[in-house]
Amino acid sequence: MSKKIAFAGAGNMGGAILRGLLQAGHKPEEILFFEPFDKTAKPVEELGAIRFDDFGKMAAAADVLFLCVKPQVFKSVASEWNASANGKVNNKPEIISIMAGVSREKILAALTFNHGDVVRVMPNLPLTVGKGAIAIASDGVSSESLEVAKSLLSTVGVTVTVGENLIDAVTGLSGSAPAYVFEFIEGLVRGGVKMGLTRATAMQLTLATIEGSVELLKKSGKDTGELSAMVSSPAGTTIAGVQVLEDAGFRGTLMHTVEAATLRSQALGK
Ligand SMILES: NC(=O)C1=CN([C@@H]2O[C@H](COP(=O)(O)OP(=O)(O)OC[C@H]3O[C@@H](n4cnc5c(N)ncnc54)[C@H](OP(=O)(O)O)[C@@H]3O)[C@@H](O)[C@H]2O)C=CC1
Numbered sequence: 001m002s003k004k005i006a007f008a009g010a011g012n013m014g015g016a017i018l019r020g021l022l023q024a025g026h027k028p029e030e031i032l033f034f035e036p037f038d039k040t041a042k043p044v045e046e047l048g049a050i051r052f053d054d055f056g057k058m059a060a061a062a063d064v065l066f067l068c069v070k071p072q073v074f075k076s077v078a079s080e081w082n083a084s085a086n087g088k089v090n091n092k093p094e095i096i097s098i099m100a101g102v103s104r105e106k107i108l109a110a111l112t113f114n115h116g117d118v119v120r121v122m123p124n125l126p127l128t129v130g131k132g133a134i135a136i137a138s139d140g141v142s143s144e145s146l147e148v149a150k151s152l153l154s155t156v157g158v159t160v161t162v163g164e165n166l167i168d169a170v171t172g173l174s175g176s177a178p179a180y181v182f183e184f185i186e187g188l189v190r191g192g193v194k195m196g197l198t199r200a201t202a203m204q205l206t207l208a209t210i211e212g213s214v215e216l217l218k219k220s221g222k223d224t225g226e227l228s229a230m231v232s233s234p235a236g237t238t239i240a241g242v243q244v245l246e247d248a249g250f251r252g253t254l255m256h257t258v259e260a261a262t263l264r265s266q267a268l269g270k
Pocket residue numbers: 008009010011012013014015034035036037040068069070071073077080098099100122123124125175176
């Protein structure tokens with residue numbers, strides 16, 4: 001029998017995982033969700049996923065339960081969930097938390113209803129289209145529960161296993177980086193528009209360039225420096241552009257960006 005997968009919170013990321021699982025072939029009737037807010041819930045209901053208005057009833061029907069609320073509200077929301085689920089849940093659903101910053105220890109301490117193991121993961125938004133980058137924190141988790149998380153999440157992207165001490169770094173990198181990539185794309189597109197291209201043409205060229213560059217990096221066996229040098233003709237156009245990036249501290253800025261997001265993830269857990 002296939003597993004019933006439940007979502008506590010079906011906002012940006014809960015909704016993204018849910019959509020990714022549907023796209024990967026999970027049946028809508030196997031996807032359960034509890035989302036108190038109608039506006040967020042409606043499009044998810046339209047996908048055929050089953051909405052519950054009682055957290056405890058959903059938990060009692062679930063094999064796997066994703067926690068997809070904001071870290072800032074977790075403590076108070078956990079009390080509501082406990083009140084709704086205590087004494088009702090015999091099936092011990094495996095818990096998978098995607099919350100930034102909130103440690104496995106804090107989740108174990110906060111949830112008092114009967115549940116299985118707790119696995120912390122850090123996904124990212126592109127898993128909506130099956131292209132996620134997902135880290136699973138392994139410390140203290142049974143190999144069976146790790147396998148449950150891995151087999152589910154590997155249907156929507158690439159999974160890696162890390163120690164929980166590195167999950168904030170993952171949050172600063174792949175968890176948050178889709179936003180940096182969208183900002184990068186927007187900057188290139190605007191550059192093209194400034195120089196006379198239409199937005200549509202600039203976007204088409206930018207996306208093809210990024211996709212092609214990623215593919216080349218993966219397949220060529222060359223590193224980023226070698227490939228960059230292959231584009232940069234002596235006294236040519238590219239090196240003139242690269243100097244602007246160097247002067248602006250482009251790579252240093254990205255390093256600080258990942259560091260700032262990592263530190264914020266650590267702070268959210270305090
Ligand atoms: N967005 C991303 O790219 C990523 C997010 N994450 C993590 O995912 C989690 C969710 O983030 P995100 O999806 O962006 O946030 P959202 O605010 O979009 O989603 C959270 C959802 O939970 C709902 N909610 C509020 N109270 C309850 C409750 N008592 N029970 C169930 N659901 C409730 C919220 O409703 P309402 O908004 O009306 O309050 C909202 O729809 C966070 O912990 C974040 O750290 C991890 C990786 C990437």
